[in-house]
Amino acid sequence: MDLDRSKPVWPQIADELRRRIDAGTYAPGARFPAVVDLATELDVAPSTIQKAVAALREEGRLYTVLGQGSFVADR
Numbered sequence: 001m002d003l004d005r006s007k008p009v010w011p012q013i014a015d016e017l018r019r020r021i022d023a024g025t026y027a028p029g030a031r032f033p034a035v036v037d038l039a040t041e042l043d044v045a046p047s048t049i050q051k052a053v054a055a056l057r058e059e060g061r062l063y064t065v066l067g068q069g070s071f072v073a074d075r
Contacts, residue, residue: 001013009044013052021056021061029071032062057070
């Protein structure tokens, strides 16, 4: 993924994660990748991924189960 570093990165990552959810890469009900794994894959800080994931959670695209992680919400 090519990121435009002249703009805030987390919204770009949120857009990419939305695209992946919409494309079925992360299926409804499936466990969402860990923050550290996505940070490594996308070569960004974990806090950047956390902001993107928080935005998706606020939109209702993800939900978190304490002690289990984040999951893709049914649409």
